[in-house]
Amino acid sequence: MKQKQHHAEFVANLQLEQDAIKTFIDILEKEQNALVHGNIEDLDYFASQKTHITKKLADFGNKRDQYLAAKGLSLDTKCINNLLISEDNNTATGTIWTDLLQLAKTAKQLNQTNGTIITTRLQQSQQALAALQSAAGTVSLYGPKGQTMAISD
Numbered sequence: 732m733k734q735k736q737h738h739a740e741f742v743a744n745l746q747l748e749q750d751a752i753k754t755f756i757d758i759l760e761k762e763q764n765a766l767v768h769g770n771i772e773d774l775d776y777f778a779s780q781k782t783h784i785t786k787k788l789a790d791f792g793n794k795r796d797q798y799l800a801a802k803g804l805s806l807d808t809k810c811i812n813n814l815l816i817s818e819d820n821n822t823a824t825g826t827i828w829t830d831l832l833q834l835a836k837t838a839k840q841l842n843q844t845n846g847t848i849i850t851t852r853l854q855q856s857q858q859a860l861a862a863l864q865s866a867a868g869t870v871s872l873y874g875p876k877g878q879t880m881a882i883s884d
Contacts, residue, residue, distance in 0.1 A: 741798045745827050748791035752834045755784045759841040766848045808832065 762777040764770075796806050804810040815825050 737798065737801075741795070742824050742827070744791055744794050744798075745824070745831060748788065748795070749827055749831045749834065751784060751787050751791060752831065752838055755781070755788065756834060756838050756841060758784065759838060759845060763841065763845050763848065766845060766852065 758777055758780045762774065762781070765773040765777065795811075799806055799810060799814070802814070804814060811828060812825070815828055
């Protein structure tokens, strides 16, 4: 009985993890929209939300790892698939796991895209700043102790 209860908790945690990653994807999509439209003031809010949800996702991952370790299983996708087949003939649980893996891939892709957008925006800002400094006749350099030095023509 206890084993079935632990398995039911494991499956419930997978569902909660799936819900959390959907929330994370929603945040990433909103962040991407803000980046594309230049709504920089919203980024602090999204960063805070992402920090909060990634902590939750880490907790779910730790619970999953603990459950597998208690069963003497390695912490990989194949073991989880085998576990779901052997202990749970409910295909809905397998679907939850498959969906969770796909959602994780989607989140990873969105996060990478957002990182690329941020890097591109940063490079554009640095180039614009360099152009403005050059037009003003001043160029900022760093001295040997890290202090800013302005050099004029």
